[in-house]
Amino acid sequence: MSETERAHGPELLTVVHTATDGITVLTAVGEIDHTSTSPLAEALKVHVPGSAPRVVVDLRHVTFMDSSGINVFLAARRDLLEAGGWLRLAGAQDSVMRTLQIVGVxxxxxCYPSLREAIAP
Structure with a gap:
């Protein structure tokens, strides 16, 4: 692969974990597609001993998402609900939010406009 091809290829997805007030915040950066869902899927496997897992995914820095990302979120929602917890999405850019809306997710x-609103009680 040439350097030019690499410069225009998909942006790798990274996921950073933080916690605030007992809520796991996952900040995703890059593109969520069929080639990049592994870091997100792994990060969403949250286990909080002795309490219900509460997770917010901060999507402010996600520039693209296809149905692969939607499938990861729906599976994580199911798993977190079964564990007595919940999943919320925050700060999706217009293009990502449109994908979520078209599919009905x-x-x-x-889905909250900001991380602050998503972690509020």
């Missing part, structure tokens, strides 16, 4: 998963 925003009716199943709470």
């Amino acid at each position: 925003d009716a199943v998963l709470p």
Whole structure:
């Protein structure tokens, strides 16, 4: 692969974990597609001993998402609900939010305009 091809290829996805007030915050950066869902899927396997796992995924820095990302979020939602917890999405850019709305995920998963609103009680 040439350097030019690499410069224009998909942006790798990274996921950073933080915690605030007992809520796991996952900040995703890059593109969520069929080639990059592994870091997100692994990060969403949250286990909090002795309490229900509460997770917010900060999507402010996600520039693209396809149905692979939607599948990861729906599977994580199912697993977190079974464990007595919840999943929320925050700060999705317009293009990502549009994908969530077209498929109807925003009716199943709470989507908040900002991280601050998503972690509020």
